Amino acid sequence: MVNRHVSGAHYGLRDWLAQRITAVVMILYTVLFVVMLLKMPQFDYAGWRSVWMAPLMRYATLLFLLCLFVHAWVGMRNIFMDYIKPTGLRVALYAAVILALVAYGAWAVQILWGR
Amino acid sequence: MRFQIYRYNPDVDTKPRMQFYDIALEPTDRMLLDALVRIKMEDDTFSFRRSCREGVCGSDAMNINGKNGLACITKLADLEAQGPVVQIRPLPGLPVIRDLIVDMSQFFKQYHSIKPYVVNDTPPPETERLQSPEDREELNGLYECILCACCSTSCPSFWWNPDKFVGPAGLLQAYRFIADTRDETVNARLDNLEDPYRLFRCHSIMNCVDVCPKNLNPTKAIGKIKDLLIKRTV
Amino acid sequence: MGNIARRQFDAVVVGAGGSGLRAALQLAEANLKVAVLSKVFPTRSHTVAAQGGVSASLGNEEPDNWHWHMYDTVKGSDYLGDQDAIEFMCRKACDAVVELEHYGMPFDRLDNGKIYQRPFGGHTSNYGERAIKRACAAADRTGHAMLHTLYQRNVRAHTQFFVEWMALDLIRNQAGDVLGVVALEMETGEVMILQAKATLLATGGAGRIYSASTNAFINTGDGLGMAARAGIPLEDMEFWQFHPTGVAGAGVLITEGVRGEGGFLLNKNGERFMERYAPTVKDLASRDVVARAMATEIKEGRGAGKDGEYILLKLDHLGGDVIDKRLPGIREIAKKFANVDPATDPIPVVPTCHYQMGGVPTNVAGQAVMPDGKGGEKIIKGLYAAGECACVSVHGANRLGTNSLLDLLVFGKSAGEQVVKDISADVKSLPDLPADAADKTMARLARLDSATSGERVNDVGAEMRRTMQAHCGVFRFPDSMAEGVKKMLAVAERAKSTFITDKSKVFNTARVEALELDNLIEVALSTMISANARQESRGAHDRSDFPNRDDVNWMKHTLWYKEGNRLEYKPVQLKPMTVESFEPKPRVY
Numbered sequence: 016m017v018n019r020h021v022s023g024a025h026y027g028l029r030d031w032l033a034q035r036i037t038a039v040v041m042i043l044y045t046v047l048f049v050v051m052l053l054k055m056p057q058f059d060y061a062g063w064r065s066v067w068m069a070p071l072m073r074y075a076t077l078l079f080l081l082c083l084f085v086h087a088w089v090g091m092r093n094i095f096m097d098y099i100k101p102t103g104l105r106v107a108l109y110a111a112v113i114l115a116l117v118a119y120g121a122w123a124v125q126i127l128w129g130r
Numbered sequence: 131m132r133f134q135i136y137r138y139n140p141d142v143d144t145k146p147r148m149q150f151y152d153i154a155l156e157p158t159d160r161m162l163l164d165a166l167v168r169i170k171m172e173d174d175t176f177s178f179r180r181s182c183r184e185g186v187c188g189s190d191a192m193n194i195n196g197k198n199g200l201a202c203i204t205k206l207a208d209l210e211a212q213g214p215v216v217q218i219r220p221l222p223g224l225p226v227i228r229d230l231i232v233d234m235s236q237f238f239k240q241y242h243s244i245k246p247y248v249v250n251d252t253p254p255p256e257t258e259r260l261q262s263p264e265d266r267e268e269l270n271g272l273y274e275c276i277l278c279a280c281c282s283t284s285c286p287s288f289w290w291n292p293d294k295f296v297g298p299a300g301l302l303q304a305y306r307f308i309a310d311t312r313d314e315t316v317n318a319r320l321d322n323l324e325d326p327y328r329l330f331r332c333h334s335i336m337n338c339v340d341v342c343p344k345n346l347n348p349t350k351a352i353g354k355i356k357d358l359l360i361k362r363t364v
Numbered sequence: 365m366g367n368i369a370r371r372q373f374d375a376v377v378v379g380a381g382g383s384g385l386r387a388a389l390q391l392a393e394a395n396l397k398v399a400v401l402s403k404v405f406p407t408r409s410h411t412v413a414a415q416g417g418v419s420a421s422l423g424n425e426e427p428d429n430w431h432w433h434m435y436d437t438v439k440g441s442d443y444l445g446d447q448d449a450i451e452f453m454c455r456k457a458c459d460a461v462v463e464l465e466h467y468g469m470p471f472d473r474l475d476n477g478k479i480y481q482r483p484f485g486g487h488t489s490n491y492g493e494r495a496i497k498r499a500c501a502a503a504d505r506t507g508h509a510m511l512h513t514l515y516q517r518n519v520r521a522h523t524q525f526f527v528e529w530m531a532l533d534l535i536r537n538q539a540g541d542v543l544g545v546v547a548l549e550m551e552t553g554e555v556m557i558l559q560a561k562a563t564l565l566a567t568g569g570a571g572r573i574y575s576a577s578t579n580a581f582i583n584t585g586d587g588l589g590m591a592a593r594a595g596i597p598l599e600d601m602e603f604w605q606f607h608p609t610g611v612a613g614a615g616v617l618i619t620e621g622v623r624g625e626g627g628f629l630l631n632k633n634g635e636r637f638m639e640r641y642a643p644t645v646k647d648l649a650s651r652d653v654v655a656r657a658m659a660t661e662i663k664e665g666r667g668a669g670k671d672g673e674y675i676l677l678k679l680d681h682l683g684g685d686v687i688d689k690r691l692p693g694i695r696e697i698a699k700k701f702a703n704v705d706p707a708t709d710p711i712p713v714v715p716t717c718h719y720q721m722g723g724v725p726t727n728v729a730g731q732a733v734m735p736d737g738k739g740g741e742k743i744i745k746g747l748y749a750a751g752e753c754a755c756v757s758v759h760g761a762n763r764l765g766t767n768s769l770l771d772l773l774v775f776g777k778s779a780g781e782q783v784v785k786d787i788s789a790d791v792k793s794l795p796d797l798p799a800d801a802a803d804k805t806m807a808r809l810a811r812l813d814s815a816t817s818g819e820r821v822n823d824v825g826a827e828m829r830r831t832m833q834a835h836c837g838v839f840r841f842p843d844s845m846a847e848g849v850k851k852m853l854a855v856a857e858r859a860k861s862t863f864i865t866d867k868s869k870v871f872n873t874a875r876v877e878a879l880e881l882d883n884l885i886e887v888a889l890s891t892m893i894s895a896n897a898r899q900e901s902r903g904a905h906d907r908s909d910f911p912n913r914d915d916v917n918w919m920k921h922t923l924w925y926k927e928g929n930r931l932e933y934k935p936v937q938l939k940p941m942t943v944e945s946f947e948p949k950p951r952v953y
Binding site: 139140141142158160170171174175177178179180181182183184185186187188189203205227228229231234238242245246247248249250254256257258259260261262263265266269273274276277307310312313 | 461465467473474475478870872873
């Protein structure tokens with residue numbers, strides 16, 4: 016008869032802000048990436064490799080990816096909040112996204128600092 | 131002029147249907163509402179809400195050729211230019227009671243949830259509480275809302291979460307009271323909104339701004355609420 | 365009445381416009397069990413369309429006091445207003461407006477932070493010397509701001525609303541006491557008896573009896589129809605205000621605030637003709653004077669437009685900035701409904717039916733009263749009325765602009781206070797309902813449900829509107845009025861055999877319109893008959909055969925009874941509560 020619902024989780028601002036800040040970081044990285052590509056001495060494998068040997072580029076890329084993951088997390092959660100009504104399913108999807116993003120993070124480190 | 135109108139009467143119909151009406155208009159018929167009234171003269175089973183017929187009461191909000199608006203201030207000449215048939219449907223996203231009449235309880239529930247009244251428990255002075263013209267100006271673009279629901283029912287976030295998301299109309303009014311220098315409860319108001327569902331379902335797609343018949347800007351008001359939340363957090 | 369659902373309340377308020385909401389607030393804050401019925405969601409009530417302001421002698425802009433306001437109102441009423449009620453209202457005006465400000469009403473402000481005030485028609489300083497700034501305004505949306513503020517305050521007070529319920533009839537017992545209403549829930553089509561110790565009518569006006577009207581579709585005089593059918597007389601129904609500035613052709617209101625801010629009227633020769641009719645305050649004379657002047661200009665061939673059918677309202681000289689700041693809604697309306705931008709071109713306007721000065725007779729406490737048959741007056745127990753549907757009478761033969769919003773604040777509150785007082789004094793349980801409480805109502809509904817042929821509701825309505833417009837307009841002629849009475853009696857007969865094809869229950873708006881027509885017919889009949897009988901010209905009632913005011917024979921209120929279309933009269937209260945009377949004088953502006 017009565018359709019009660021609970022709300023008032025008192026969060027959301029931090030995520031909303033994080034999404035904007037990470038977006039700015041990603042834009043800056045994109046600029047850096049293009050500049051680095053243009054500065055490549057020659058356009059071949061050696062040149063490509065030299066770009067990625069520079070520590071600046073490795074850390075910048077890691078930062079970019081972390082931002083991407085945070086951004087993606089907030090975005091994916093928003094999509095689930097909009098469209099997924101059953102709470103259990105939504106939590107499961109949240110968990111899946113978090114696990115995937117953590118795994119991607121580890122994978123990214125492996126790629127960047129691998130041989 | 132040709133109209134195709136959403137019809138549904140739960141007493142008679144098992145499901146909604148679209149009905150065509152061809153209406154001979156008089157020169158005095160300028161607005162869509164005039165045409166709807168004329169249709170009702172021919173077919174009295176056709177139901178819709180209307181009252182002031184000048185765009186201030188907010189009764190006759192409906193979906194006109196796919197866009198929400200008020201029938202009483204939508205010019206027939208403009209509709210004629212849009213195509214040979216004018217399609218009229220009830221506001222999207224709310225339960226249909228009959229024909230163009232929707233159940234607006236959810237919409238008003240959200241409006242009520244933001245405590246739409248000035249709260250000031252300081253004993254009032256003998257005369258008016260003073261407010262500078264500049265402070266009063268802050269309320270412009272907010273207090274004019276007529277609660278027609280054009281905005282909220284054009285907002286996908288409100289379609290998906292009408293029970294949890296306050297919606298553009300409610301948030302515009304929330305900011306109307308936040309912005310009023312006479313209100314003493316701005317913090318409680320911000321607490322009430324700081325929630326991933328109540329406020330942050332707004333993804334700034336600005337459908338609300340596009341359809342508002344009073345040319346108000348809920349997205350801007352929502353932005354100002356977020357500004358205040360940031361201000362008090364950082 | 366066997367199977368009709370029944371609910372019991374301390375009080376039932378019919379109507380949720382300004383006066384209904386103001387009264388309801390009083391009741392809810394006193395913790396009474398109240399039902400507020402409204403045909404539309406409260407903020408859709410017609411108070412929302414008021415534009416220019418609410419009067420109060422705050423003196424924020426220039427010295428002012430309630431005595432001057434009272435004088436203006438008495439003079440505006442053409443000495444038909446009851447001076448005790450007028451004093452009551454004008455004295456309470458400042459408190460009423462300040463209280464509304466405390467509720468959160470977004471009034472415009474002066475640099476010192478006080479409420480902004482603008483000049484308005486008929487409001488003067490020092491007993492008619494010159495126009496004064498007395499209208500407290502929220503741009504040109506004062507009614508909208510007020511109605512929303514009152515609704516919001518009611519939300520805070522947890523008032524119980526019955527939204528989209530239409531009251532159909534009053535329930536009266538043998539003794540004549542009012543015991544509640546029979547009402548229709550529009551969404552379900554169900555009928556219910558709402559029994560209450562107090563029934564407060566706040567149903568607003570019935571401007572829809574005319575073809576050209578500033579009024580909303582919902583302004584169908586439901587409270588007046590209910591009262592008339594219950595044997596209660598209607599007072600001063602011949603007095604209808606024609607607002608000088610309705611958009612030509614569309615009827616939409618253009619506030620007098622336009623002229624308050626410095627706009628003025630022009631005829632086709634570009635002449636500012638009001639200088640001839642009201643040399644002192646010109647375009648800010650009271651509404652009956654301005655409307656008549658405009659109608660005269662049009663009649664004598666000085667109207668603008670292809671057929672000389674309208675007058676021009678010029679305000680471009682105010683400049684775009686002032687218009688956007690003080691009159692933004694007017695600019696919107698003019699662009700939409702007249703296809704002109706008032707910042708560059710004048711708006712075509714004509715006098716348009718706007719406000720009903722008459723109504724259910726009440727005292728200043730909002731209690732409905734009627735003659736007791738012994739030369740005096742008696743209070744109708746259980747019935748109250750406030751706002752446009754009531755006749756206190758503060759507006760007499762012509763209302764001043766901004767006094768309607770004041771009326772509903774002051775008398776909404778005082779009626780609410782009286783209900784609280786009466787209910788706390790009356791500890792007895794609700795009296796028994798008469799056995800036939802809902803019979804007449806059910807018979808009316810049953811007839812509509814079963815009739816498969818007859819008169820179409822809209823045809824009868826259109827004939828009524830045409831008749832009223834043609835025979836009972838700004839200027840009234842004896843032959844034409846007599847013919848109007850005949851025609852209206854015929855229309856009323858036709859209205860008894862209306863039919864609708866929609867027989868369904870859920871949100872049957874055809875049924876609602878048929879029931880509204882019953883109420884409109886009562887109002888139109890009372891107007892036509894009262895007007896035909898009044899042999900003088902006073903305020904909004906202007907007769908060609910009796911061009912002057914006749915204080916000897918006609919300084920009295922009309923009372924119309926539905927039964928036999930009988931008329932009675934009662935004296936005007938010339939004695940104020942505490943001050944000296946304002947003696948009738950020729951009215952010059």
